[in-house]
Amino acid sequence: MMILTINAQETEVRPVKxxxxxxxxxxxxxxxxxARIYSVGPYGKLYIDSMExxxxxxxxxxxxxISDSAAxxxxxxxxxxxxxxxxxxxPNGKIKTNFIESxxxxxxxxxxxxxxxxxxxxxxxxxxxxxxxxxxxxxxxxLFHKNISVIFSAGEEDYLPQEENGIRTDSRxxxxxxxxxGYRFIxxxxxxxxxxxxEKVLGVFSRGNIPYEVDRKPTxxxxxxxxxxxxxxxxxxxxxxxxxxxxxNLTKALNQLDVKAAVSETIVVDRTLKVLENFVSxxxxxxxxxxxxxxxxxMGVGPEIDTIALNAMSMSVTELxxxxxxxxxxxxxxxxxxAGVHNLSREETNLIIDGVNTPDLIRKLGYVISKRAxxxxxxxxxxxxxxxxxxxxxxxxxxxxxxxxxxxxxEVGKMLKALVGIK
Numbered sequence: 001m002m003i004l005t006i007n008a009q010e011t012e013v014r015p016v017k018x019x020x021x022x023x024x025x026x027x028x029x030x031x032x033x034x035a036r037i038y039s040v041g042p043y044g045k046l047y048i049d050s051m052e053x054x055x056x057x058x059x060x061x062x063x064x065x066i067s068d069s070a071a072x073x074x075x076x077x078x079x080x081x082x083x084x085x086x087x088x089x090x091p092n093g094k095i096k097t098n099f100i101e102s103x104x105x106x107x108x109x110x111x112x113x114x115x116x117x118x119x120x121x122x123x124x125x126x127x128x129x130x131x132x133x134x135x136x137x138x139x140x141x142x143l144f145h146k147n148i149s150v151i152f153s154a155g156e157e158d159y160l161p162q163e164e165n166g167i168r169t170d171s172r173x174x175x176x177x178x179x180x181x182g183y184r185f186i187x188x189x190x191x192x193x194x195x196x197x198x199e200k201v202l203g204v205f206s207r208g209n210i211p212y213e214v215d216r217k218p219t220x221x222x223x224x225x226x227x228x229x230x231x232x233x234x235x236x237x238x239x240x241x242x243x244x245x246x247x248x249n250l251t252k253a254l255n256q257l258d259v260k261a262a263v264s265e266t267i268v269v270d271r272t273l274k275v276l277e278n279f280v281s282x283x284x285x286x287x288x289x290x291x292x293x294x295x296x297x298x299m300g301v302g303p304e305i306d307t308i309a310l311n312a313m314s315m316s317v318t319e320l321x322x323x324x325x326x327x328x329x330x331x332x333x334x335x336x337x338x339a340g341v342h343n344l345s346r347e348e349t350n351l352i353i354d355g356v357n358t359p360d361l362i363r364k365l366g367y368v369i370s371k372r373a374x375x376x377x378x379x380x381x382x383x384x385x386x387x388x389x390x391x392x393x394x395x396x397x398x399x400x401x402x403x404x405x406x407x408x409x410x411e412v413g414k415m416l417k418a419l420v421g422i423k
Contacts, residue, residue: 015421016398017240017285019108020276023122024269025069026251026262026296029392033301034259034375035266038310047273048290051396055403057412058390059294062091065388067409069121069251070133072293074098076413077125087121087130087139099417100127100146100242106421109237110148111230115210115223115268116248117155118143122293123246137168144178150233150243152186152203152226154210165207178202189221192229201233212249212316213264223247224272231279240285242420245272253316254296257366259375260313262299280397287419289403290394291412295387304374312340313373317366328356341372 036046061071062081071084078088078096088098100110114123119140121133128142136158143151159174160166166173179185179202186192186203195201203226210220227245234241247269253261273290280286315338323334331352335341344352348368355361370377393412395403399419403412 011402013399013402013419016287016419018235018283018287019240019242019416019420020280020286020288021126021242021244021416022269022272022276022288022290023073023244023246023293024250024266024290025072025122025246025293026254027266027269027290027292027392028295028299028389030295030299030301031250031254031262031266032392034299034305035263035270037301037305038263038307039267039270046270047277048270048394050277051273051288051290051394052400053393053395053404055393055395056390056406057291057393057409058406059409060388066386067294067388068133068386069293070125072409073122073125075409076291076416079410079414079417081410085121085132085134087128087133087135088125089129089131093131095129098126098129099413100148102417102422103242103420104147107239108420109150109234109239109241110146111150111152111234111241111243112143112148112245113150113152113223113226113230113243114246114248115154115226116246116252117158117209118151118153119155119158120246120248122248122251123244126244137170140168140174144174144181149200149237150230151183151201152192152205152221152230154204154206154208156204156207159204175202175204189219189225192221192225197233197236209249209252212253212258212261212318213268214260214313215316215319222271223268224275227272228275231275235279235283240420245276247272251296254299256317256362257370257377258317258362259299259366259370259373259377260310261316261318263310264316277396285398287397287399288395289400289412289416290392292391292393293409295389295391300376302374302376306372306374309340309373313369314338314340317362317369320365321362324356324361326357328353335369339369339372341369344368 059067061067061084063083068084074082077099083091119136124139127146128139157166161168161171183200183202184198250265355364
């Protein structure tokens with residue numbers, strides 16, 4: 001037993017054997033509600049709704065009321081606030097011991113699963129240090145110095161040198177280096193299914209992110225498939241494990257104002273939770289916590305929601321954009337066939353055509369399609385779609401009750417560390 005001080009009150013708790021931290025930046029009550037209405041109807045329930053506790057987390061950074069992923073994850077990982085953009089590094093440049101570094105004293109196995117790059121701003125602060133989340137070369141270098149036994153990710157280019165179509169300017173190939181250091185390399189979904197054990201394993205499944213679920217082909221693994229395999233590997237470790245999972249696609253979809261991709265990625269979170277909750281139910285010494293670093297996109301669910309219109313969208317806005325000609329001359333046809341949007345108004349047409357061949361095209365397409373589906377969303381003139389709204393913290397399993405109520409992100413991090421025996 002140990003004593004934790006939470007909201008100025010002392011609480012006696014037992015440490016957990018296994019900790020699962022699921023990061024889904026951008027996840028809010030609004031887009032969860034939309035996903036529920038779309039997938040199971042207004043009276044249905046998602047797996048997320050069966051989690052034992054829902055609390056709330058304040059998440060401002062040291063220099064802004066609106067945190068970014070790096071600053072929020074740094075606050076959880078180190079227990080201290082930093083400026084937006086920094087990775088487990090304080091405003092004065094000093095580094096702070098991050099979460100995975102702290103685990104060295106408790107002998108837990110560690111895993112990372114993401115459908116994006118392992119160097120994503122939401123994941124990197126748990127194992128790396130950098131003055132900026134854009135320093136992916138340094139971040140990936142740190143990844144292989146922290147005794148992480150399971151790594152499943154996309155973002156192949158972040159592992160490779162420029163001469164092999166990667167981003168690295170130092171000519172290092174971290175996929176090869178990992179194999180030389182004893183990692184078993186898993187290159188595709190078939191290999192992921194086929195193997196049952198490796199002491200250390202690295203799976204890298206695509207360049208860039210694995211596509212949105214609405215676009216993903218079965219030749220690429222889903223987040224739930226990667227998570228299931230990671231759980232099966234880590235649960236063989238006698239002293240327990242800590243697993244960090246990230247759905248990197250949700251915040252990407254929300255920033256693109258892509259309502260169909262956002263709904264599909266919220267459902268991805270829910271399907272992955274089903275895998276995790278099955279494990280927790282048979283392993284009562286496990287704690288599962290689902291975190292969102294910020295609200296994003298300003299999504300609102302009103303009485304105009306049209307689930308038929310949502311269902312008619314057969315692909316993400318990213319894929320829809322790729323169907324347009326360079327002048328947008330086939331706009332009406334593309335919108336009708338792939339988005340189920342007919343009879344564009346002059347205002348809608350002008351908004352989209354003005355965005356052709358500019359970075360704003362995806363957001364303008366997303367805005368028009370979202371409005372047609374009755375979803376309230378921020379206008380595409382904005383560049384920052386994050387908000388300062390407190391975000392939900394869902395928890396289930398051992399000690400889940402501790403996350404009830406309001407907590408700052410630094411307090412959430414301190415509780416998570418304490419619960420795996422880090423003092």
